Amino acid sequence: MDRKQEIIDAATKSFSLFGYKATTMDQVAKIANVGKGTIYTFFDNKEVLFQEIVIRMITEMKQEAAIVIIEGKSFQENAHAALMKMLEFRETHQLYAKIIIEEKEWKTPAVQLVISQVEKAIVKFVKEKIDKYIANGEIRAVNSELVAYLLFKAYLAFVNDWNITHEKSLSEVEIAEFFQDTIFRSLAL
Amino acid sequence: MDRKQEIIDAATKSFSLFGYKATTMDQVAKIANVGKGTIYTFFDNKEVLFQEIVIRMITEMKQEAAIVIIEGKSFQENAHAALMKMLEFRETHQLYAKIIIEEKEWKTPAVQLVISQVEKAIVKFVKEKIDKYIANGEIRAVNSELVAYLLFKAYLAFVNDWNITHEKSLSEVEIAEFFQDTIFRSLAL
DNA sequence: TTTTGACCGAATCGTTCAATTGGTCATTTA
DNA sequence: TAAATGACCAATTGAACGATTCGGTCAAAA
Numbered sequence: 001m002d003r004k005q006e007i008i009d010a011a012t013k014s015f016s017l018f019g020y021k022a023t024t025m026d027q028v029a030k031i032a033n034v035g036k037g038t039i040y041t042f043f044d045n046k047e048v049l050f051q052e053i054v055i056r057m058i059t060e061m062k063q064e065a066a067i068v069i070i071e072g073k074s075f076q077e078n079a080h081a082a083l084m085k086m087l088e089f090r091e092t093h094q095l096y097a098k099i100i101i102e103e104k105e106w107k108t109p110a111v112q113l114v115i116s117q118v119e120k121a122i123v124k125f126v127k128e129k130i131d132k133y134i135a136n137g138e139i140r141a142v143n144s145e146l147v148a149y150l151l152f153k154a155y156l157a158f159v160n161d162w163n164i165t166h167e168k169s170l171s172e173v174e175i176a177e178f179f180q181d182t183i184f185r186s187l188a189l
Numbered sequence: 190m191d192r193k194q195e196i197i198d199a200a201t202k203s204f205s206l207f208g209y210k211a212t213t214m215d216q217v218a219k220i221a222n223v224g225k226g227t228i229y230t231f232f233d234n235k236e237v238l239f240q241e242i243v244i245r246m247i248t249e250m251k252q253e254a255a256i257v258i259i260e261g262k263s264f265q266e267n268a269h270a271a272l273m274k275m276l277e278f279r280e281t282h283q284l285y286a287k288i289i290i291e292e293k294e295w296k297t298p299a300v301q302l303v304i305s306q307v308e309k310a311i312v313k314f315v316k317e318k319i320d321k322y323i324a325n326g327e328i329r330a331v332n333s334e335l336v337a338y339l340l341f342k343a344y345l346a347f348v349n350d351w352n353i354t355h356e357k358s359l360s361e362v363e364i365a366e367f368f369q370d371t372i373f374r375s376l377a378l
Numbered sequence: 379t380t381t382t383g384a385c386c387g388a389a390t391c392g393t394t395c396a397a398t399t400g401g402t403c404a405t406t407t408a
Numbered sequence: 409t410a411a412a413t414g415a416c417c418a419a420t421t422g423a424a425c426g427a428t429t430c431g432g433t434c435a436a437a438a
Contacts, residue, residue: 003412024398024399024400025399025400025401026398026399026400029413029414034412034413035412035414036400036401036413036414037401037402037403037412037413037414038411038412038413040400040401040402041411041412045400045401046399046400046401116354119354120354142370142371143367143370146347146367147371149346149347149351150343150346150347150371150372153342153343153346153350154339154342154343157338157339158335158338158339161342165305165308165309178332178335178339181331181332181375182336182339182372182375182376183371183375185375186370186371186372186374186375187371213429213430213431214430214431214432215429215430215431218382218383223381223382224381224382224383225382225383225431225432226381226382226383226432226433226434227380227381227382229431229432229433230380230381233432234431234432235430235431235432
């Protein structure tokens with residue numbers, strides 16, 4: 001395991017526990033067992049180090065979403081599974097969850113940028129699936145970018161936002177059936 | 190014009206200019222030309238006064254939405270017009286705009302409650318329209334509360350959020366056509 | 379009886395100064 | 409000689425503290 005990786009691992013731990021703002025480079029150096037200056041031989045600054053780690057996190061999230069996609073299943077089934085998995089990642093992945101909390105509490109610019117990046121990655125992932133299903137003639141030809149955005153926002157609204165303003169949350173089955181009756185219905189041939 | 194109304198008017202001015210947090214009861218009293226203690230003969234506390242004003246604002250917003258609804262037009266046309274009007278209100282109504290800014294900057298509890306109230310009022314307004322059109326046999330029978338929530342969140346995403354993350358905003362026509370092709374399409378008989 | 383504004387405890391604000399931080403680079407280490 | 413280190417520095421942050429302000433109260437005034 002080389003030094004760069006040790007720094008990345010150490011920083012991932014610290015960002016996950018303390019968030020971006022409260023993580024110090026001194027601390028990362030200690031966890032990694034390197035001098036603080038060594039960090040700057042690999043990364044220009046704190047934000048570049050953070051970005052490296054976030055890119056890895058996004059890759060991990062997409063891999064988890066890809067696992068639940070089953071070749072041969074309908075667009076709805078696969079889109080639903082992938083979106084649910086990515087929204088679950090949002091809550092169970094320690095670093096991502098920490099980032100969301102920090103964005104709300106502090107509005108750290110570096111963190112706001114990351115939230116935006118992750119969301120764009122999700123929309124892009126869904127858009128690519130839409131394009132594939134359209135090309136296969138399995139769903140209607142639609143503006144895949146707008147539909148991907150709509151699906152993302154709609155799932156976010158029902159899986160997350162709904163719980164904030166309603167006492168009774170919606171089950172995954174209820175959500176799936178509702179979207180089958182609405183958005184996915186509109187995509188059917 | 191009675192004293193209570195003068196206090197309400199004064200407070201509306203102050204909340205609109207300075208927001209909830211930065212508005213003092215001393216200031217409201219001065220603008221209204223009353224003693225500070227007089228305010229408390231009508232309102233238990235600052236938050237109750239704020240609520241009174243917010244309820245009036247919500248009523249005003251609903252009236253503006255009702256104006257753009259034309260009897261005999263399709264559900265899509267009317268829902269679209271009403272939602273666009275209510276989202277426009279969000280930006281043009283001085284108090285509401287101030288509330289949104291304050292919620293983002295300070296997370297004042299009283300203000301967060303208000304945002305939630307307004308959004309619930311919008312969803313309820315749309316739900317009632319959905320119920321009416323279903324009863325008239327003009328759209329499919331759907332869970333009107335969930336569809337109203339979906340419509341609200343979708344419009345908010347495309348009218349507001351989209352502009353934050355994309356350089357080119359979507360025109361009203363583009364938005365209307367997109368929803369015609371998706372959500373409204375799913376509601377058609 | 380209604381209105382007022384001085385009063386009060388709690389909260390907020392502005393100031394000061396010590397502590398901390400990200401990044402740098404002279405020195406040390408390999 | 410190249411890579412690693414951690415003391416150093418300017419800028420920023422945080423803690424402490426006194427002054428001020430605030431929402432709400434109520435005795436006094438109108």
